[in-house]
Amino acid sequence: MRPIALLLALGLVNFTLAQNRDPFHWLASLHSPGYASLQADNTGGECPEECDCPPTFPVAMYCDNRDMKKMPYIPSRMKYVYLQHNQITSVPDNVFGNATNLVWIMLHENHINSVGKNAFSKLANLDRLYLSNNNLTEVPSNLPRSLRDLHLNHNSITKVSPSAFEGMENLTILLLHNNGLQEISGSLKGLKSLTLLDVSSNQLKKVPDGLPEMLHQLYLESNSIDAIPADFLSQFTNLQYVRFSHNALTDKGIPQNTFNISGLVELDLSFNKLERIPVVSSSLQHLYLQANQIKEFTLGSFCSVVDIMNFSKLKVLRLEGNEISAGDMPTEAALCLRLASDIAL
Ligand SMILES: *[C@@H]1O[C@H](CO)[C@@H](O)[C@H](O)[C@H]1NC(C)=O
Ligand SMILES: *[C@@H]1O[C@H](CO)[C@@H](O)[C@H](O)[C@H]1NC(C)=O
Ligand SMILES: *[C@@H]1O[C@H](CO)[C@@H](O)[C@H](O)[C@H]1NC(C)=O
Ligand SMILES: *[C@@H]1O[C@H](CO)[C@@H](O)[C@H](O)[C@H]1NC(C)=O
Ligand SMILES: *[C@@H]1O[C@H](CO)[C@@H](O)[C@H](O)[C@H]1NC(C)=O
Numbered sequence: 001m002r003p004i005a006l007l008l009a010l011g012l013v014n015f016t017l018a019q020n021r022d023p024f025h026w027l028a029s030l031h032s033p034g035y036a037s038l039q040a041d042n043t044g045g046e047c048p049e050e051c052d053c054p055p056t057f058p059v060a061m062y063c064d065n066r067d068m069k070k071m072p073y074i075p076s077r078m079k080y081v082y083l084q085h086n087q088i089t090s091v092p093d094n095v096f097g098n099a100t101n102l103v104w105i106m107l108h109e110n111h112i113n114s115v116g117k118n119a120f121s122k123l124a125n126l127d128r129l130y131l132s133n134n135n136l137t138e139v140p141s142n143l144p145r146s147l148r149d150l151h152l153n154h155n156s157i158t159k160v161s162p163s164a165f166e167g168m169e170n171l172t173i174l175l176l177h178n179n180g181l182q183e184i185s186g187s188l189k190g191l192k193s194l195t196l197l198d199v200s201s202n203q204l205k206k207v208p209d210g211l212p213e214m215l216h217q218l219y220l221e222s223n224s225i226d227a228i229p230a231d232f233l234s235q236f237t238n239l240q241y242v243r244f245s246h247n248a249l250t251d252k253g254i255p256q257n258t259f260n261i262s263g264l265v266e267l268d269l270s271f272n273k274l275e276r277i278p279v280v281s282s283s284l285q286h287l288y289l290q291a292n293q294i295k296e297f298t299l300g301s302f303c304s305v306v307d308i309m310n311f312s313k314l315k316v317l318r319l320e321g322n323e324i325s326a327g328d329m330p331t332e333a334a335l336c337l338r339l340a341s342d343i344a345l
């Protein structure tokens with residue numbers, strides 16, 4: 001405890017100390033049982049005792065790694081609050097009070113299992129909200145539409161309502177991995193700026209419908225997906241990185257041209273049940289197929305047999321843990337896969 005806070009607690013300092021502050025704030029924070037007393041900090045402004053507010057950067061508040069069990073009082077000037085790695089269990093309504101200028105809220109690695117219906121709703125400038133590694137069972141309601149970066153991974157979320165991300169036209173990164181989701185179809189439709197979606201390590205049984213067209217990275221590994229419709233990947237105009245490893249994909253679930261999509265740079269299909277090498281676009285650079293049941297090296301999957309000059313751009317091809325060996329590679333592979341510097345069989 002800083003000396004001045006101790007004096008305050010003992011009643012030895014009168015309130016003239018707080019003369020340049022909002023007296024309502026000051027009193028309210030002293031008398032509200034949820035809020036610890038504030039330090040009399042005559043440089044940067046008020047600051048909860050258990051946190052640090054550097055005078056050189058008065059709009060940031062550092063409360064991470066302090067065994068806190070409750071949300072602290074957040075002064076209205078704050079833009080950046082660091083509350084990660086504590087033992088906070090709930091984020092009540094009004095906890096952000098008048099701190100409506102908040103831009104970043106870091107609340108990852110806590111034990112949050114309850115969030116007030118409107119806890120975040122007034123934060124019209126919120127850009128980043130990190131809530132990963134908590135005990136959430138649903139996406140908090142009324143999240144600000146201004147969000148660009150939302151981390152909800154490593155929780156126990158089992159459902160996403162169709163309106164959970166409504167109107168978030170600037171949301172660019174959405175992390176939902178390591179939850180208990182069986183279905184997210186429809187709820188991401190309006191996210192026209194979304195470029196990275198991670199829904200890996202959930203319980204999806206099929207590919208989600210209605211994903212945003214601007215996706216650049218799509219991570220769906222470690223689910224129970226057994227099929228990918230022919231037009232699934234072609235709905236995206238900028239897709240470059242796709243991960244489907246550790247699913248239940250079979251040849252039957254993959255129509256001929258599912259992966260024959262130009263623009264794709266990296267495709268991870270490892271740890272599935274494929275028996276054939278699927279057709280991929282000649283523009284693909286990294287293809288991961290290890291730990292499947294592939295029995296044949298089909299050169300036509302990479303290169304046109306008609307136009308052998310149209311060679312593959314593959315640099316990395318991983319095929320170990322299948323039912324083929326180096327001897328199964330046709331000699332023409334040298335021509336077709338001339339750029340590959342890393343082929344593992
Ligand atoms: C927020 O601001 C309003 C109006 O400025 C004021 O009446 C209210 O007491 C403030 N609330 C908190 C929690 O500081
Ligand atoms: C929170 O989650 C952890 C790990 O998943 C679990 O051990 C703990 O019991 C949960 N706590 C509450 C309060 O739900
Ligand atoms: C999205 O970003 C633009 C440009 O910064 C901004 O004008 C707009 O208000 C933002 N949309 C939302 C819903 O916050
Ligand atoms: C892959 O797509 C290209 C361009 O759409 C097409 O010309 C080619 O025939 C396709 N490859 C196969 C094996 O279907
Ligand atoms: C190679 O084939 C692809 C489709 O498979 C086509 O889009 C591309 O234009 C071809 N490139 C050359 C150099 O012929």
